[in-house]
Amino acid sequence: MIAAVCSATLVSCAAQTNDPDQTSDPIEPVNRMIFAFNDTVDLVLVQPTAFLYREALPDFAQDMVHNFVTWLRSPIVLANDLLQGDIDAAGDTSARLVVNGLTLGLFDPATDMGFQHRNEDFGQTLGVHGTGGGFYIVLPLLGPSNLRDTIGLIVDRFFDPLTYIGHVDYRPIYSISAKVTSAVDFRARNYEQINEMKFTSLDYYARVRTIYSQHRNAAIKNGEIPVDKTTPDMSREFEQFVPTSYPGDQTGDVPTAREPVN
Amino acid sequence: MPAVRHWLASVVVALVVVAGIGSAPIAQALTEEERAEAFIRDLSAEALKVVADETLDTASRRKRFAELLGQHFDMAWIGQFVLGKYWLRATPEQRTDYLSLFEDSIVLTYTSRFDEYAGQQVRVLGSKNVRSKFIFVKSQIFDPENTKAAVNVMWRALPIADSFKIVDVVIEGVSMSITQRNEYSAVIQRGGGKIKVLIDALRKSVDRLRARQG
Numbered sequence: 466m467i468a469a470v471c472s473a474t475l476v477s478c479a480a481q482t483n484d485p486d487q488t489s490d491p492i493e494p495v496n497r498m499i500f501a502f503n504d505t506v507d508l509v510l511v512q513p514t515a516f517l518y519r520e521a522l523p524d525f526a527q528d529m530v531h532n533f534v535t536w537l538r539s540p541i542v543l544a545n546d547l548l549q550g551d552i553d554a555a556g557d558t559s560a561r562l563v564v565n566g567l568t569l570g571l572f573d574p575a576t577d578m579g580f581q582h583r584n585e586d587f588g589q590t591l592g593v594h595g596t597g598g599g600f601y602i603v604l605p606l607l608g609p610s611n612l613r614d615t616i617g618l619i620v621d622r623f624f625d626p627l628t629y630i631g632h633v634d635y636r637p638i639y640s641i642s643a644k645v646t647s648a649v650d651f652r653a654r655n656y657e658q659i660n661e662m663k664f665t666s667l668d669y670y671a672r673v674r675t676i677y678s679q680h681r682n683a684a685i686k687n688g689e690i691p692v693d694k695t696t697p698d699m700s701r702e703f704e705q706f707v708p709t710s711y712p713g714d715q716t717g718d719v720p721t722a723r724e725p726v727n
Numbered sequence: 728m729p730a731v732r733h734w735l736a737s738v739v740v741a742l743v744v745v746a747g748i749g750s751a752p753i754a755q756a757l758t759e760e761e762r763a764e765a766f767i768r769d770l771s772a773e774a775l776k777v778v779a780d781e782t783l784d785t786a787s788r789r790k791r792f793a794e795l796l797g798q799h800f801d802m803a804w805i806g807q808f809v810l811g812k813y814w815l816r817a818t819p820e821q822r823t824d825y826l827s828l829f830e831d832s833i834v835l836t837y838t839s840r841f842d843e844y845a846g847q848q849v850r851v852l853g854s855k856n857v858r859s860k861f862i863f864v865k866s867q868i869f870d871p872e873n874t875k876a877a878v879n880v881m882w883r884a885l886p887i888a889d890s891f892k893i894v895d896v897v898i899e900g901v902s903m904s905i906t907q908r909n910e911y912s913a914v915i916q917r918g919g920g921k922i923k924v925l926i927d928a929l930r931k932s933v934d935r936l937r938a939r940q941g
Contacts, residue, residue: 488909576875657840664935664939665836667914667932668910671909671910671913672906680899684900688879688900703861703904
């Protein structure tokens with residue numbers, strides 16, 4: 466089934482991931498507009514909410530929220546563990562689903578018992594089976610993605626019990642509440658880092674774009690970075706790179722360090 | 728699980744080396760990988776010591792931290808790598824301006840919020856050199872009070888003479904050098920392919936960072 470999805474819809478993607486220099490971004494003007502919109506939503510809504518959340522809630526309560534939204538995702542993770550043929554991970558995820566389920570997902574005794582959490586989604590599953598990312602897409606409210614991962618998001622909805630549980634009229638509310646909580650949790654946990662990234666970027670959009678694609682590539686390989694001759698984005702540019710000259714240097718020796726700033 | 732065994736073996740070796748005191752005769756018997764691991768271990772230990780040193784004021788700690796960065800990161804190498812194909816097109820003046828601004832921007836970025844590293848610890852997990860001109864040292868940065876939230880950090884070190892220079896840091900799969908290169912090339916492309924646009928943007932950013940530090 467996966468192979469069919471890949472070949473039917475994503476054949477063109479593989480060709481577009483060859484350039485190691487930039488993530489393929491043919492709809493950049495549209496992406497930049499949506500990115501600016503998302504950034505505004507962050508500034509006026511998500512960031513202030515995350516700030517209050519961090520200030521008002523004690524750490525243990527924030528941990529409970531985090532544990533809960535992580536636990537809610539475990540059926541999706543489990544389905545993708547299985548689709549990736551990773552039986553060990555599927556065992557760990559099942560154990561987490563049951564053990565943490567005994568605490569309604571509010572605590573995380575499973576990690577202490579050695580069942581590690583590792584996030585999986587259908588975008589990663591496609592990646593494991595060889596599908597390239599395709600072009601970059603910034604989704605309204607949901608943020609950075611690409612063609613493969615957008616399809617992944619849609620497929621993951623089918624693995625999510627929140628899609629089926631409860632009265633049909635209220636189902637979207639559950640899903641949206643879970644997404645919003647998860648977003649606030651993420652923003653609060655990365656509060657300084659995100660603000661810092663905005664402050665230090667020359668081009669915040671371009672920085673997020675490259676970080677997203679590198680991060681996804683690493684996630685597909687479950688963090689096992691192939692260190693032999695390739696970079697995280699699978700190119701060989703580090704190996705091939707030879708500095709042509711150092712300023713003021715005639716010998717080819719490495720220059721001495723400059724006087725540090727400050 | 729041969730990979731895991733390899734890492735474990737390296738860690739055991741590293742522990743033995745540390746316990747056996749870093750005296751000169753032992754140092755000669757070490758492989759390049761082991762020396763690279765020791766290099767990262769010493770460097771991170773020293774950096775974290777500087778950050779936590781309460782006998783120094785913030786400005787002195789920042790200065791010391793910047794010195795460590797300048798000593799052990801090959802800024803000229805990284806700077807050229809990050810500029811990529813545009814390096815070849817840059818005039819000598821642009822190269823000098825760019826490299827100087829690049830180094831300032833790195834140092835200011837990494838020293839501005841460096842208090843956050845206080846209390847963190849680094850454990851070196853092993854290293855690899857697979858027919859490459861670099862040695863990769865794998866490590867984890869963690870908070871001893873919350874060991875669940877360990878961050879995987881890989882260092883790309885270039886052997887130079889008897890020591891090493893760091894040319895890239897990969898944090899949870901995200902390479903700092905690649906990230907910067909992609910961002911810079913986007914700035915240049917949007918500026919109509921002009922390197923001057925990047926240099927101006929860098930200068931503004933460095934001024935802003937410096938103003939914040941006061």
